[in-house]
Amino acid sequence: MKVWFWLMRPNMAIARVRYWFWERANPDKPWLCPGTVDFARPICPNR
DSSP states (O other), X not given: OOHHHHHHOHHHHHHHHHHHHHHHHXXXXXXXXXXXXXXXXXXXXXX
């Protein structure tokens, strides 16, 4: 990731860091919302 991008957008950086910690704490949870998963299931049935 480009550090300069996040330094110029501190509001986004804080949200991204919080989400990064959530991703690390919940590795088994999908990062997509459940509706998106249900929508994509017929398109990619093997995954």
